[in-house]
Structures are given as structure tokens and as C-alpha cells.
Amino acid sequence: MPHADSPRSYHHGDLREALIGAGLELTRDGGADGLALRDAARRVGVSPTAVYRHFADRDALLSAVAERVQQRVADGMQVAEPPPSTSARDRLRAVGLGYIGFALREPGWFDLAFGRPGALQERIEPDRVPAPFAALSAALDALVAEGALDAARRPDAEWPCWSAVHGFALLALGGPLRGVSAEELREAASRTVDIAIDGLLA
Amino acid sequence: MPHADSPRSYHHGDLREALIGAGLELTRDGGADGLALRDAARRVGVSPTAVYRHFADRDALLSAVAERVQQRVADGMQVAEPPPSTSARDRLRAVGLGYIGFALREPGWFDLAFGRPGALQERIEPDRVPAPFAALSAALDALVAEGALDAARRPDAEWPCWSAVHGFALLALGGPLRGVSAEELREAASRTVDIAIDGLLA
DNA sequence: TGCGCTATGTTGACACTGTACACATTGCCG
DNA sequence: CGGCAATGTGTACAGTGTCAACATAGCGCA
Numbered sequence: 113m114p115h116a117d118s119p120r121s122y123h124h125g126d127l128r129e130a131l132i133g134a135g136l137e138l139t140r141d142g143g144a145d146g147l148a149l150r151d152a153a154r155r156v157g158v159s160p161t162a163v164y165r166h167f168a169d170r171d172a173l174l175s176a177v178a179e180r181v182q183q184r185v186a187d188g189m190q191v192a193e194p195p196p197s198t199s200a201r202d203r204l205r206a207v208g209l210g211y212i213g214f215a216l217r218e219p220g221w222f223d224l225a226f227g228r229p230g231a232l233q234e235r236i237e238p239d240r241v242p243a244p245f246a247a248l249s250a251a252l253d254a255l256v257a258e259g260a261l262d263a264a265r266r267p268d269a270e271w272p273c274w275s276a277v278h279g280f281a282l283l284a285l286g287g288p289l290r291g292v293s294a295e296e297l298r299e300a301a302s303r304t305v306d307i308a309i310d311g312l313l314a
Numbered sequence: 315m316p317h318a319d320s321p322r323s324y325h326h327g328d329l330r331e332a333l334i335g336a337g338l339e340l341t342r343d344g345g346a347d348g349l350a351l352r353d354a355a356r357r358v359g360v361s362p363t364a365v366y367r368h369f370a371d372r373d374a375l376l377s378a379v380a381e382r383v384q385q386r387v388a389d390g391m392q393v394a395e396p397p398p399s400t401s402a403r404d405r406l407r408a409v410g411l412g413y414i415g416f417a418l419r420e421p422g423w424f425d426l427a428f429g430r431p432g433a434l435q436e437r438i439e440p441d442r443v444p445a446p447f448a449a450l451s452a453a454l455d456a457l458v459a460e461g462a463l464d465a466a467r468r469p470d471a472e473w474p475c476w477s478a479v480h481g482f483a484l485l486a487l488g489g490p491l492r493g494v495s496a497e498e499l500r501e502a503a504s505r506t507v508d509i510a511i512d513g514l515l516a
Numbered sequence: 517t518g519c520g521c522t523a524t525g526t527t528g529a530c531a532c533t534g535t536a537c538a539c540a541t542t543g544c545c546g
Numbered sequence: 547c548g549g550c551a552a553t554g555t556g557t558a559c560a561g562t563g564t565c566a567a568c569a570t571a572g573c574g575c576a
Contacts, residue, residue, distance in 0.1 A: 123524065123571060143431075149563060159526050161564080166524090170563065223431070229345075229488025245490075271482070271491065272506040278489075279481025280473065286431025287480075288447075289473065304474040311513030325542060325553065351534060363535080364554050372534065 128166040130156045135177035136221075143223030144174055144231075174224070181225035185214050186243030200254035201309060207251045208277045208305040211244060215281035216297065227282060248273060261313060269312060276308035330368040332358045337379035338423075345425030346376055346433075376426070383427040387416050388445030402456035403511060409453045410479045410507040413446060417483035418499065429484060450475060463515060471514060478510035 124130065134152040149170045150160045167173040189210035198206075215222040225231055232242060252269050255261040261269070283289045284297055292300070326332065336354040351372045352362045369375040391412035400408075417424040427433055434444060443451075454471050457463040463471070485491045486499055494502070 127524080148561085150561080160562095161527085162525055164564080226489075227431075227484075229425070229429070229484075232489045242490075268502060268505075271485065271502050272478070272509045275481035275485055275506050276474070276478045276510070277481065278485060279477035279479065279483075281481075282429075282431075282484065283473065283477055283480060287428075287434045288444075300470060300473050303470075304477050307474045307513030307516075308478070308509060309513070310516040311509030311511070314509075314512040314516055323541090323554095329553080350532085352532085361555050362533095363537095363556085366535075367553050 124156070124158060124162075127156065127158060127162065131163060131166060131173060132176055132180060135173060136180060139177055139181075139224045140218065140220045143220040144178075144228045146220060147174060147177065147224075149173065174228075175231075178225045178228075178231050181221045182242050182244060184221070185211070185225065186247060189214070189244065189247055200251065200258040200260055201313075203254055204248075204251040204273070204309055205305055207244075207247050208273065208308070209301060210247075211277045212281050212284070212301045212305075215285060216294075219285050222281065222285065226278065227285070245270065245274075255313075265312070272312065273308055276304055280304045326358070326360060326364075329358065329360060329364065333365060333368060333375060334378055334382060337375060338382060341379060341383075341426045342420065342422045345422040346380075346430045348422060349376060349379065349426075351375065376430075377433075380427045380430075380433050383423045384444050384446060386423070387413070387427065388449055390416055391446065391449055402453065402460040402462055403515075405456055406450075406453040406475070406511055407507055409446075409449050410475065410510070411503060412449075413479045414483050414486070414503045414507075417487060418496075421487050424483065424487065428480065429487075447472065447476075457515075467514070474514065475510055478506055482506045 131152055134155040135147050137155070138147040138152060140146075147170075149163055152173065153160045153163050163173065167176065189207060215226075248270055252261070252266060252273070256263050256266045280289075280301055284292070284301070289297065289300065333354050336357040337349050339357070340349040340353060342348075349372075351365055354375065355362045355365050365375065369378065391409060417428075450472055454463070454468060454475070458465050458468045482491075482503055486494070486503070491499065491502065
């Protein structure tokens with residue numbers, strides 16, 4: 113008996129995908145630490161070392177799961193598809209609040225995809241841009257196209273914006289803002305985003 | 315032979331302090347993950363379970379070390395003691411850049427003291443305020459005392475400010491800004507802080 | 517059609533971790 | 547001076563990631 117109830121023994125079919133799926137479940141609560149390699153293997157009905165046929169090590173599996181989550185964030189941020197009449201400023205607001213909203217809604221996944229050091233690539237390559245980053249860039253471009261942001265101040269404007277929402281999300285999740293009521297949190301988030309935008313356009 | 319070269323056998327003298335010291339060394343590179351309970355015990359020349367006489371578990375030891383680091387940050391931020399003629403705005407700038415500077419200078423300690431979820435207390439109690447937080451609050455108070463910030467906007471202004479520098483530090487350490495030259499990093503940090511302040515005063 | 521190679525699993529082991537339990541030693545206090 | 551509480555030790559257990567050697571299955575080629 114190779115293992116427990118496996119429909120087709122020995123060969124799994126698509127183990128790689130199954131492991132990522134298990135990883136998504138395991139990290140949903142518990143974040144990156146919630147994913148134990150052996151645990152994922154168990155859940156899929158496979159021996160621990162089988163994982164190594166598809167991922168170099170636990171970290172590689174973690175990264176693969178993180179990538180999925182990043183895609184999911186971008187999808188979630190586009191749910192609030194802006195009506196065409198929306199100002200670029202409001203669009204940027206929506207991106208920022210979407211980022212924070214995801215963090216609050218899915219703390220585990222957020223930790224995995226953005227909180228863990230090394231979750232995001234070292235340098236962002238033009239070809240494989242993380243999905244949420246692309247949304248931010250587009251919003252900033254719209255801001256200058258609309259004339260609200262001086263083109264000279266456009267370059268690298270991503271970092272201060274991202275810093276604000278990223279920091280807020282982490283303070284709200286694991287920092288001193290943890291345990292604050294959802295209502296207060298929404299207000300603080302809103303203010304943080306507004307301040308970042310105001311400062312950028314100042 | 316109870317253990318290796320111990321000057322006084324069995325009773326250590328001040329094991330608690332010694333463990334915190336070892337914790338400081340171990341977390342300096344490697345952050346929170348760099349501190350293994352058994353490793354700290356080994357370094358001090360004591361059996362692993364002896365640690366439990368002074369700390370409830372590994373997490374308690376970690377928290378004790380984190381508290382030390384937080385104190386150290388505040389000290390480091392006061393090194394740049396501002397001349398009395400400094401404007402409140404510049405004081406706030408210095409606090410923010412001090413925070414980021416510490417993160418870049420001591421990534422491991424920063425991860426331990428601020429990066430790890432739960433490193434900071436849940437709700438900040440008025441009696442035991444984390445040292446860096448107090449510096450931020452004071453700078454904001456000075457801003458309103460000087461008339462630069464409307465008193466109505468003072469409450470809870472800590473969060474947007476902290477968010478910006480906290481987020482920047484983490485993006486610089488483990489995120490897409492990792493590997494960027496120190497010069498570029500300083501500039502981006504400076505801009506991030508300025509934007510936060512501009513937005514706050516807008 | 518059948519053979520063999522390679523991709524994909526399994527088993528067993530190792531070093532390591534945090535932690536619980538029972539026991540040993542010590543210094544202080546009555 | 548005796549005993550007690552504080553403090554440290556030893557042993558053990560469950561769990562982890564990872565490596566090396568072995569087993570199986572399916573695909574391409576004779």
C-alpha cells in the first residue's frame with residue numbers, strides 16, 4: 113500500500129498543482145508559517161519527499177503559492193471596476209484601499225504574499241511584474257495623464273504610495289492597530305491613503 | 315559535569331539577562347528566526363530547559379529581546395539630538411528617517427522588534443509606550459504647538475506617519491527595494507517621509 | 517509488440533527544533 | 547542548622563525540513 117486512499121496509486125496526475133492548492137488552504141489561516149511541507153504532502157496523500165520532485169525546497173513551494181495569491185489580489189482589486197467617469201485620484205484611492213482591504217480580509221494570504229521578507233522579487237523585472245504593482249503603476253500614470261501629477265514627479269512614485277498602504281496593513285494586522293474595530297480601521301486606512309495622495313500631489 | 319566551562323556551576327547568577335544578551339547576538343543577523351531557544355541556551359552554557367525557568371516559552375524570550383531592541387532604537391534616534399532651533403517639521407522628519415535608518419542598519423533587529431507580527435503590543439497602553447512611538451508622538455505634538463498642524467487633525471496622526479516609514483522599511487528590507495543602492499534608498503526614503511508630512515499638513 | 521529510460525513516487529534516516537516531566541542542586545530564611 | 551523554594555539538568559517525545567537509495571509507471575523507440 114503506497115499511501116492512503118489514492119484513486120490512482122503511485123502517480124498522482126498533477127501533484128504540483130495539488131500541492132499549491134493545499135498550500136493555499138494551509139496559508140489562508142496561519143500565513144507562511146502555517147504551511148508545513150509535510151502537512152501539505154499529507155493533505156494531498158503523498159509522501160513528504162515527493163514534494164521535492166516539483167519544488168526545490170519548502171521555500172520554493174511557498175513562493176509558488178505566494179504568486180497565486182498575488183494574482184488573486186489583483187483580481188480582487190479589479191472587482192471594484194471603476195466607472196469610466198472616475199477621476200484618476202479616486203482610482204488611485206481604490207487601489208490603495210483595495211490593497212489594505214485584502215490584507216484585512218485575508219491576513220494569512222497577505223502575510224504570505226507581501227509580509228514575508230522575500231515574498232516579492234528582489235528587483236521588479238519589466239516582463240513579470242507582480243499583479244498588484246501593475247495596478248498601482250497604471251493609476252499613477254492616469255494621474256499624470258489627467259494633469260493632476262506633474263510628470264517630473266512621476267518616476268518612482270510607486271514607492272511612497274506602496275509604503276503607506278503596506279505599512280498600514282502590517283500595523284493593522286500584527287502591530288498596534290490589531291484589535292481596533294473595523295470601523296475605526298476603515299477610517300484610519302482612508303486617512304492614510306488620502307495623506308499619501310495629498311502629499312504626492314502637493 | 316553539569317555543563318561546559320562554567321565559572322560557577324549549576325547556578326548561573328543572572329541567566330535571564332544572559333539569555334537576553336545571547337538573543338541580541340543571535341537576532342542581529344537572522345532576525346527573529348535566527349534565535350533558536352536551544353541555541354541561546356547553548357551559548358550561555360546552560361541546558362535548553364533551563365530557559366523555561368525565566369521565560370514561558372520561546373516567544374516570551376523573543377518578546378523580551380524585542381523590547382530591548384525597541385529601547386535601542388529610541389536611543390539611536392536621539393543620537394541626532396536636534397538643535398533647539400529645529401522646526402517641528404524637521405524634527406518629525408528626523409524621527410521618520412531615524413526609524414528607516416535603523417531598519418537599514420540593523421535588519422535583523424528591526425525584523426525582530428517591528429517586522430514580526432505581534433512584536434508590538436496589541437493596544438498601546440499609556441503607561442508602557444514603546445520608545446520609538448513616544449518620539450513620534452512628541453514630534454507630532456510639537457507640530458501642533460508650533461501651529462503647523464491643525465489641532466483638529468492631531469488625533470491619531472501617528473498611524474499614517476508610522477505606516478509610511480514602516481512600510482518603506484519593509485519594502486526596502488525584504489521587498490522590491492531590496493538591493494537598491496544605498497544612495498537611491500536614501501533618496502526614496504527622504505521622499506517618502508516628505509510626502510507623508512506634506513499630506514498630513516495639507 | 518516489447519524494452520528500457522526517465523519522470524515521479526516511496527522508505528528510512530538524520531539532524532534539528534520546542535517543550536513536558538521527573539529529578540538534582542543550591543542559596544536563603546526561619 | 548534544617549528545610550524549602552528557586553533554579554538548573556537529563557531524558558524523552560512529537561514534529562520539522564531534507565538527503566540518499568530504491569520502486570514503480572508510463573512514454574518513446576527498436
